[in-house]
Structures are given as C-alpha cells and as structure tokens.
Amino acid sequence: MAEEMPKTYDPAVNEPAILQKWLDGGYYRRRPGVGDCTVTIPPPNVTGKLHMGHATDDSIQDAIVRMARMRGKSTRWILGTDHAGIATQTKVDKKLKEEGISRLEIGRDKFIDACWDWTHEYGGIIQDQIKRMGCSIDFEDEHFTMDADYAEAVRKVFCDWYHDGLIYRGKRIVNWCPSCTTAISDDEAEYKQEDGHLWHLRYPLTEPVNGQDYIVVATTRPETMLGDTGIAVSPKDPEKEAFVGKTVILPIVNREIPIFSDWHVDAGFGSGFVKVTPAHDPNDYAMGQAHDLPQINIFDEHAVVVEGYGEFSGMTREQCREAVLAWFEEHGLLDHVEDHDHSVMHCYRCDNTLEPWLSEQWFVAVDKLKEPALKAVEDGRVTFHPARWTQTYTTWMENLKDWCISRQLWWGHRIPVFYCEDCGWEDACMEDVHVCPKCGSTHVHQDENVLDTWFSSQLWTFATQGWPQKPELLEGHHPTTALVTARDIIALWVARMIMSSLYFLDEVPFHDVVIYPTILAKDGSRMSKSKGNGVDPMDLIGMYGADAMRFNLLTLCTTNQDVKFDANIDKKTKQLVDSPRTDQARSFVTKIWNASRFLLMNMEGYTPGAPVAETAADAWMFSRLAKASRSVTEGIEQYTFGEMARGVQTFFWNEVCDWYIEITKGRLNDESTRLQAQRNLIFVLDASLRLMHPLMPFVTEAIWDTMPASWLDVDPATGEASRADALIVAAWPEPDALAQYVDEDAERSFELLRTVVTAARSTRARYRLSPREELDLVVRAGAADVEALEGLRGTIESLARTSSLVMGADVDKPAASTAIVEGGVEVFIVLEGKVDLSAEKARIEKEIASSEKELAGLKRMLANEGFISKAAPAVVEGKRARAAELADALEALKGQLADFS
Template structure:
C-alpha cells in the first residue's frame, strides 16, 4: 500500500480526478431504483461563473452525488441559454468597435456574427463548471438555439397560438431605448434616484367658479405632449366641481377632459394628475376606462416624434429641460420640489426604461395559472424553504398576460407569417414564402423574436426529446428538483410549471430549492462596477474546489441573503483572501492528515468487521450510525446547510479530536490482536465518513478513499468513491447504543474540563492532577465505571465522584450537572496567579469602559460605518465575557 503524500495539493489532485472520473464515464447517467434527474439552470452561453452559479452548482452536485451513491438512476442535464439581449448587446458592441453597423450588414449576417461569438466564447462557463467538480454529463450538452430545441419552441408557440393562448395586441410595455426592445416587469431593475416634482399650470377652456387654471404635479414633464386627460380622485370633494370641464393643454393646444378615477391619490401633489395613456401603465388603464386617445410622443429611441415643433427630435432629457423652460417663460411653471423616487432601468444596459405603447405578442395566462397554482397548493410541487410557496402563490394570484415578443434579431423568431396580397396570417411549424390562401409570393415572417424565458420554460422536457415520445422523457420526467434563485421564481419557475402541465400533463419537477442570495462582505450586492464581486475561479486557485464548495454549503440557512466573507483590494479589485474559505481549506487538511495518520499505522492490517472492544469503540460506532442517519435525512429533505455543518462537527470534533486520539495507545502499544481490531475500526470509520463527506467535498474524500484498504464489513464496492454505495442507516442501526454514548459523553465532559484547566494555568500535559466530581449517584456510578479511561486519557492521578467537597488549592469548573474540582497543589503559585488575574481583570474592565463610552457617544454612532459600530459591539461583548471568566477564576483562589 503506497503511503499518502505528506501534504494534499488540490491544484494538482483535483484536475487529475476530474479527468479520471470523466474517462471512466462516471458523469454519465446511471441506472438504479428511483430517479434523480436534475436540469442545470442554463447559464448565458457567453457568461462566466459567478458566486450565484457556484452556490447553485455546488448544491446540485451534492444532490446528484448523494443520489448516485444511493443507487438511484441519476441524470444531470447540462445546457446553456442563448441569452437574447445579452448576446446581441455584446455582438453589437464588438461590431461597432470594428466600425460595422448591425443595421448595415442586415439580419442574416448579424445572426451569423452571433453564432460566431457563441462558438468563440460559449465554452468558458462550461469549462469552469467542470473545474468545480460538477459531475454533470458534459457529453450531452443542450443549447436553447439548437435545431431540436428550436423545433420544440416553435411547436409550443404554434400550439398556444392555435389554442387561442397567444395573441397580438397594443399594450404599455417597459421599453429600453438603448436595446430598442421590450423588457418584462420582472426583468426591470428599480433604483432610487434624486429627482423633482414639477408643478405646471394647465388653463381651463372655460373658467369654473372663478378658477382659470389647474396645477398638475409630475415627475415627467416631457410626456405632457401626449396628455389626453387630467384625473382627480372621486374622494376629493373640492375638485368635484371641475369634473367634466376641459383644459387647454399648453404647447399643443389640445382640449382634454377632467375626470375622476380611483387610480388617483388625492394627497399626491396637487390632486390633479396628468394622464398620458401611451407612457404610463396607470394612465393606460385610466385611458381604457375613459376612452382616451393614446398618443406616443417618443419613437423607439425615446426621441420626440415629428409634429411637435421645436421639441421634435429631442431626447427625453432634452425635451424635459425645454418643456420646463417653456412653461417658466410663459408663466405656467408654478414651482419645483425635490423628490426621491424609484426609476426602472434595463437589467442589461442600465438605461432608464420608457413605459411605451407598442404592438406586442402576449400569452393569455388565465387558462394556464389555475392548475399551476393547484399543484403547489396540493404539495405536488414543494418549495424549500417552504416560505417561498407564498411568494409563488402571490405572484400567480396577480399574474397578468405575459409579453413574449422582443425587438431583437438574435433569438427564436416568432413563426407567424403574413401575406401582403390577401391579408392571410398564421403560425406555422415550417417557413413558407407562398401564401396557402391566395398563392401569392409576397409573404414575410414576423420581425420579432421570443423572450428568452419563453424558450427556457421548456427546459425540463425539451432537453429530453419533446415533442417526440422519447425514452429519456419517459424515464426522466418529471425531474426531481430544480435548484435556483428567488429572483426567477416568477420569470422561470412559474412558467416552467405552466408549460409543462400544458404540454406533458406533468409537473416539471417535484421540488424547488431556493438558495440564498450571496452578498458582499458589507451586505451590498456583488457587482463588477462596485469592485466587490468575488470570482469563484480565484477562490479555487487559492483554496481548491472542495474548500469553496464546502464553505458555500455551510452558508445555507433559512435566511434570504448571506454575506460572503472576502477581502478585496479596493484599488486593484483583486481578491486578497476569504477567511471562511481558508477555514474550509483547514478542514480539508484535517481530513487528509487524520486519514494519513491512520493509513501510516496499518502495518499487519487484514480486512475484518468493526467490533466494540472499549468504551470509545462503543461510543464511536454509535455516533457513526447516528451521523449516517442524520446526514441521510438532511440530504433527503434538502437541509444541506445543516448537513455540511454537522458532518464537519462530527468528523473533526468526534472522529479526529477524540476517537483517533484515543486509538493511538492501542495502535502504538497494544497487543497484535488489539492493534488489528483498532485498525479495522478506524478503517471502517474513515470509509463511512468519506462516503458521508463525499457529496460536499468530492476530491479529498475520493483521494483518501482510494488510499485506504477495504474496510472488511463493506469492501471497496466500486472503482471510485463517487459511484460507491451510500452507507444505509438500517445497516448501521445495530451499532446505536444510547447508554454507551451517554456514559462516554459524561466521561468526555470531565476530561474536557481537566484539559481546559490545564491549558488555562499553563500546566504541562504530562502533569497528573487530582480530580473530584460533585454529582448525583447515577452519574457517580457511571464515572466510577470509567475511572481507568478518565485517568488514562485525562492524566488524572486520583478521581473521586459523588457528594465531594472542594479541597484546598483546587479550582472549580462547572459543566451542566457536574461541578469539577481540579487540584493544582504545588503546581501553581496561587497568590501570584490571583494577582495576575486581578491585573488582567482591571485591564479588561478599563478596556470595556472605553468601548462603552465610544458606543454611548451619539455623534460616533451617527457618523460611523455600520461595520465599525458592529465591531465595537462585538468587542464589548467579548470583553464582558472575559471579565465574567476572570471573576470566576479569582473567586476560586479566594
């Protein structure tokens, strides 16, 4: 048996293992009892890995690896999204840098350029996912613009069109003047901005009771060119007399009516609201209700259209400035107030969106949402954590028709064809240039493409061969779980459920796991522009993939957001380090070193079953059985954070710090029979532990498992750990021994108190101490039965238990129901130690008083950064705990 290297190098070992796993076909679908099919949320084809991807993929891989080991049929489907706006924006930018215009080269050549871009940059994120160790089937990659996927997208459109679920209509949409396309409500990003509220006078056509004009308040003076009404609240009696009157709209000299509508807040501004149906959703609704004209004053670039004199040709901002100036010069600008308000921006280019009336394609959702709501209410689809169920149901309750058209060239072109000769139109599965009605050749296809989410909603079934009845679809649909972010519950999760129910008569997945959003260290959102983003590949270079993955899983709680602990150079924006990931790497090292120690002490080893020979054996095997049961339950119920944290606590705290340490005596000084049995126990414990740890830390566990001999009870049952059997709780149930655990834990508490006392007073580890334990009769009996163990491990010379008294020169340590007296005798100068402690106490109290004065300074609290205040509070809490401990120690001496 080749000795394990002294140090574990993840940069060398991890790529080696990835290649071995892939060469052996371990990543491809496995067969078994039960199914675990997972679809990866398709990242943008030209994207790169970010922390959200890393969290998502770590969770998915843990689920897939666990289920593979559990003997279930597993299939993890890889694929990327064509990312309509994102890719078109990048290609547009590249062409402009080369002096090429998209409009000049035309649609066909531009699409060719998009394909070239996709082929050149499309593999980056896939290679990064591979480096993470994701056991995904890379040989079967999908793409939302592939011919087979495009066919599925087209069928969905045509079927819904012919079933009356897709229609074309003129509606208000969120329009990006830069990308020149519609943006969905869910993709718009709101940002608080400093703005103004302009109060502008509109003259009445005929005075009413001496009133010659009204004053409207608006944040968008530039849209007044398209006003077709003024609204007041029905609950505002003072303005009731003006309802029915007309005002003369300045500049354009358009008569527009004053009417009442419940959309108006009587307390906002002046209570008079200008109504521009083509440039505001609420105004559009009022316009529909009161039959107002809809007038677009902007073109697709948010430039004022012809017909408005000097204002035509101006941008939105230029028009705003000019309108305000005109009103001021004509004595119609009442006043201006400052106002902070929320403004929608394009999620891709950051341009302020324009509510814009345009003709678009929509999905009528009323026939889809009822069943999609019911499957979640009934539990057929479950959200984890469960609180996200309400988010989903609330969104479904308020669901409006979905705008699916985008004014782009890159994407799935809407398959509707029009005849210019006879007016025929229809949605077709195949392109045509001949009208089937009149035989004319003046036929053209709709210019728009489909929203990217329209194609990705088919992800669970179109990736498996639908609309054909394939073996994959029969065996692997519905999928097991979708792992995704809360941001796209509405954009993607809900739409997947609606489309899957409609076309396959099945839910797309049984479970939805929503992971927390990863924020920067200061609690802000990570972004490149802020320079606070963390590159997962940099973390892997620094610490290895195991450490990064493990750290991410330990961050999972029921919280909505988590802060990622990373230090970044503010000037260079370079990652300096991540303390928590550093700790995770320390755990990797701990696993390696502990396993290496065992492997180095296996001379004479022969496979055989584990057996209880000592109290620590009984305790360890019982704790191992419980760890298997707990980890299995946590992974089955998607409590991955608890799983990751608890498995570390078990392996580091119980296997390494206690059991391996306690076995050293038998390994080094035991009889041949004792040595062989403890070897068998250790190999078995390590074997099972590596299997438990594998889903979250695949690389180091595979390396350790490969270096270990067969454990005897369950010999190496596979070439690789990743395809070995998961330890079944029922197979270890016989090891569970509550009494052995309880007895051992009691002894551990005594030993731990002795050790902490030894460390506190800087005593030699070899110095033997007299110990007395004040406890009840039952506990005394248990401790008496383990006297030899406590004396040997704790280096205790004399042990007394029961109704004992504190001896002179002893210090007391309280531990739950136990009060432990540790005799220091002549080992410590009690007077000098007491004086030293009092000196430390005085300093700690002085430091605490200083910190409390700072926190009590209102000026400091008002001006200091939140993290500085939090650090001060943590310092105060730490000093308070130190003071309490010092007082307790001083009391011992007195």
C-alpha cells in the same frame, strides 16, 4: 498505502488529476439504478462566467446528485446554456461597433451568424469552470436553447398556445429600453431609488371654476406632458368635484383635454390633479382605457420626440424635459418645484432608464395557466425550500398579468407567425411558409420579433429530455427531482416552468424548489464588477481549492435570505486578497488528509473484517457514526445544507479525529488489539469519507483511492470484499444499515468521560499549566453517571492525567479548586500547589478592569449615531465584533475569579 499519500495535500495538483479520473471513467454518465434522480442545471448565459450564485447553486446540485449516485439511483444531471437574447446581442453589437460595423449594415442573417460565432468562441468558458468545481454533470449530454431540437420544442409551444387562444397580439404599454430597443418584462425591470423633483405645472381651464383660471398638476416627468389626453382627480377628493367634467387647454400643443375622477388617483399626491398620458404610463393606460382617452405616443423607439411637436421634435427625453420646463417658466406656468425621491425603472442589462411605451407586442394570456400552477404548490406536488418562498410564489401568481413575450431583437427564437401581404392571411406554423395557403401569393413574411428568453427556458426540464420528438425518453425521469435556483427568478422562471409543464405534460416539472441565499459582499452590498466587490469562484479555487470553496458555500446555505461572504478585496486591483472562512474550510480539508494519512501509515498487517465495539470509545464512535449517516442523508434529502455541513465538520474533526483516533491509536501498538483497532478505524474512516464525498469530492476521492477495503465493501453473505472502482460510485452508508450501532447508553457514558477530560484539559490551558502536569480531580454526579464513569476510570485517568480521581454523588468541593459544570456533572480541579492563587486573582482582576474599560468605550462609540452614519460599514462591524468578543471574555474571566471566592 501510506507511502502513496504525500505528506501534504495540494489541491492544485490533486484536483485536476482526480477530475480526469472521473471523466475518463465515465462516472458522470447516467447509469441504470433503482429509483431516479434527475436534475437540470439552471442554464447560465452561454457567454457568461461562473459567479458566486452559480458556485453555490452547483455545489448544492452536486451534493444531491453524488449522494443519489452512491445510493444506486439512476442519476442524470443535465447540462445546458441559455442563448441569452439581450445579453448576447448587446455583446455582439459592441464587438461589431469596435470593428466599425453596424448590424443594420450587415443584415439579420449575417448578424445571427456573428452571434453563433460569438457563442462558439466564448460559450465553453462556464462549462469548463463548472467542470473544475468537480460538478459531476454529464458533459456529454449538453443542451443549448438554440439547438435545432430545442428550437422545435419552443416553436411547438408557441403554435399550440397560439391555436389554443393563449397567445395574442395587442397594443399595450410595455417597459421599453431605448438603448437595447426592445421590450423588457416587468420582472426584469430593476427599480432604483433616485433623487428627483416634483414639478407643479399650471394648465389653463377653458372656463373658470370657482374663480380659478387654471389647475396645477404635479408630475415627476414633465416631458411626457406633450402626450397628455386627460386630467384625473380622486373620487374621494370633494374639493375637486366641481372640476370634474370640465376641460383644460394643454399648454404647448393647445389640445383640449377633459378632467375626470378615477380610483387610480391618490388625493394626497402632489396637487391632487394628475396628468394622464395613456401611452407612457401603465396606470394612465388603464385610466385611458376606462375613460376612452386617445393614446398618443410622443417618443420613437430611441425615446426621441417624434415629428409634429415643433422645436421639441428630435429631442431626447432629457433634452425635452429641460426644454418643456424652460417653456413653462418663460410663460409663467411653472408654479413651483419640490424635491422628490422616487423609484425609477432601469434595464437589467444596460442600466438605461426604461420608458413605459405603447407598442404592439405578443402576449401570453395567463388566466388559464396560473390556476393549475397555483394548485400544484398548494397541494404539495411542488414544495419550496425554505417554505417561506411559497408565499412569494403564490402572491406573484395571484397578481399575474398577461406576459409580454415578444422582443425586438434578431438573436433568439423568431416568432413563427407568418403574414400574407396580399390577402391578410396570418397563422403560426411549425414550418416556414413561403407561399400563402389562402391566396397562393409569394408575398409572405415572418414576424420580425423574437421570443423572450424566458419563453424558451420555461421548457427546460422536458425539452432537454426528448420532448416533443421522443417523449418516451421522459419516462422515469420527469418530473425531475429538484430545481436549485435563486429567489430572483421564482417569478421569471420557476412559475413559468410549472405552468408550461402542467399544460403540455399534465405534470409538474420538479418535486422540490430549493432557493439558496443570495451571496453578498462582506459589507452586505450586492456583488458586482462595477463596484469591485465581486468574488470570482475561480480565484477561490486557485487560492484554496474547490473542496474548500464548496464546503464553505454549503455552510452558508442556511434559512437566511442573504448571507455575507467573508472575502477581502484589494480596492486598487479589485483582486481577491483572502477569504478567512474559506481558509478555515481548507484547514478542514487538511485535517481530513492528515488524519487519514496517519491511520493509513499504521495499517501494516491489516485484513478486512467486521467492526467490533471492544471498548467504550468504539461503541460511542459507532453510535455517533450511525447518527452522522442519518444527519447527512436527511440534510441532503431535506436541503438543510448549512446545518448538515457544519455537523459533518464537528463530527469528523472533533469526534473522529480529536477523540476516537487519539484514544484508539494506543491500541495499534498492542499486538493483541491491533487488528481489531485497525478494522474499526478503517470502517469509521471509510464511512466518514463516503458521507463527506458529496460535499468535498476531491480530497475524499484522493484518500479513498489509497485505502484498503473496509467492512462496507464486504458482502455479509460471502464474506468477500468487493471494492468499487472509485469513491464516486461506492455504496452510500445507509442510515438504516448503520442503525444497529446506535447505542444511547454508550454515548451517554462516553460524553460523561469527555466532560471530565475536557474539564481537566481546559483548566490546564486556562492556568497555563503543562499538559504533563498531573491533577487531582473530584467529580460529583448522579449515581447512574458515577457508575458509568467508574467503568471508564482507567481511560479517564490516562486522558486527564490525574494524580487522584474521586467520584461520587455526595462528594464535597475541595478547597482551592475550580469548578466546571456541564451536563449535570460537576468537575472540581484542585489548584492548590499548582497555581499562585493570590497572584492569579490579581491578574484576573486587572484583566477584568482593562476589558471593562475597553468595552465601555466601544459601547459609547456604537451608541453614537454620528459615528455609525459616517464610519465605513466594515469599521462599524469590526467594532461590534470586538465588543461581543470582550463581553464573552469578561464572562469567562468573572467565572475564573469566582473560583477563588
């Protein structure tokens, strides 16, 4: 046992060995059990790498699954990746370009082959990283959104919705990426604030109005004026009423266009006259529909001006803008220019500016889908954690518009609609069609577009479990237990999963949606490669171990929307330097190892047996253990990971190690008490390791592997011990089973003891007294508390190292003593003869004066707006932290000074 545990724990050596043990043992596979815990991993991009969001997500999921497995449930954690249409096609395009090849040259089939080659080469990276994290996912049950079975499910959904009238094709405004040359959904467009201008352009009236020969329109996009087909004013603007019904001559193209009123117009924006370009703006499109305006698309798929516009044809958007403005200025029609900051849509993949563009696309009509999905959340069949995200979901669903599902890509699920070029037949079909079923023509072709990646991933919970080929496999495993995901895809993915699952299975896809906080860089900005502030989870694992990284991430999972990750990055190399919080988590891992090693070194002569509360410390510890079991169990069940994880650390480090082991180890040297002390310690250690296993699986498994059986392994009916093969499948310390140990009186008594002993220890530390220095203590408390403390007198005198101990309800405070008050107990420690009171008072007064001076300077600095605006965020944060530290120190120093008054 003890000799099997090295003196130090090395994650780099231990973690891979334990991982192999789990894999070889087949512990990740689904096993029969009572109840079900099925979780589907949000499919990362097939060519992606693990980032901090993935690491947080997977740590949460693994905690859920590991506890369920230990509780004897049938667990299934489903692995899979997404084909990531735009991302993968972009990478393969780039690779081909580097080789001097264009996808247009090699054709669709060979390009798709190249995409498959790419996924085979890079697709396993993230799975290996997930494995290294210790995620107990079934790696033998892997899925991919382009697999044949999955593709069949996607095709069935499209065909069924098409035939049910929920999918249609139409010409509408979409967000178009000229670089990726595909439509982008509204939810995938990223808005960025940019410095811009508001150009005021003069449009000549066909006939004067109120003595005016022209109107002035204000626009942020003068280049689109080539496609203007109307001018709109607000119906709430009486000054513009005389212009309604009149027309202007559109400069450059000499098109006569009408002036009309519409509620879309804000009378306070610009000049109050708004140019309307129905083919290049969503609001303009709506106004064009309402007022029957022509829709003129002036750009091609690359955002280049099409033929028919003279010198402007062939220009990019940027070139066209400059040329149009130059033309207006040359002809005296550029009225004036204002600075104007505005929000501009960018492609979430290539960061190119998106173009609102009129094009023919495929859409899902969502009206029949969204009401059932809204109701599922309203009636509690799906619950969001934290609850505030319910409103985000509800608001988005209530305002949901028809979903554009077509993408102008080659990599992805090709839309299964076929057309006959001869008779015009069209249909969505489960099988490829080569001969027209209507006229017999062989001139049949398939739609060129592919489906939005989110269309296929919306089926994730059921298409990965046999649907539609073997729907019986879903029995007992659907709805799944929980979906753990980021807030960014509540609309993109979560809502669509609920809609599709309700439509095809008549049930929700999951019971709970767990939204974890967004992990930000140390300065509060978004992590990104380009900024050089991103943290690679693999670097953290290499530096601190997977357990430390996982535990730290779980402590960050609070109800906050965003959390800053404590990591320092070298600005030049962009490499991780350190992460103090993860280092603290590693210290906790080390503490678990060292404490366990000490106990196992003292197990000579041990035999399994029932824990018995022979001492007050035993009764207190068993009660605290029972409550820890309930806290951890409920924390994982209710997804309150941050609070739960911090509670686990307080319990094991402060209560088990610093108090119970310290108090109990003396009994290990007494033959009369040794065996029962061993049994109690092993019982507490074993239960603690089981509770910590879902959070820190590696170190707990490594220790448990060297342990003897505990009472948790003993069958109460037979008295025989039967130990599991591995901690990962050991029985969970159920709160109900441990409830018998809850003893409030024992806890209260021992907490009183801890208060007195801690007061003595902290006083020694405060006044720099030797730990061996005996002290005179006087304790004033209520009669019941005094009675409880008297029953623990011997333990208090030993732990507090007292020369005298007086306790009572009416005792007086001794002269020259310090007072510590906590929990209704006053502890007086006599300092006379121990401390030079006058010198100590002078020292404290000097330290107070110095701290007050420094704090005053910091307050002036932090009140200076110039400093706050110019200094680096990290510097400001450091000053604030120092100010808070000084304020706390001053409070403590003034408390010490009061001891001498």
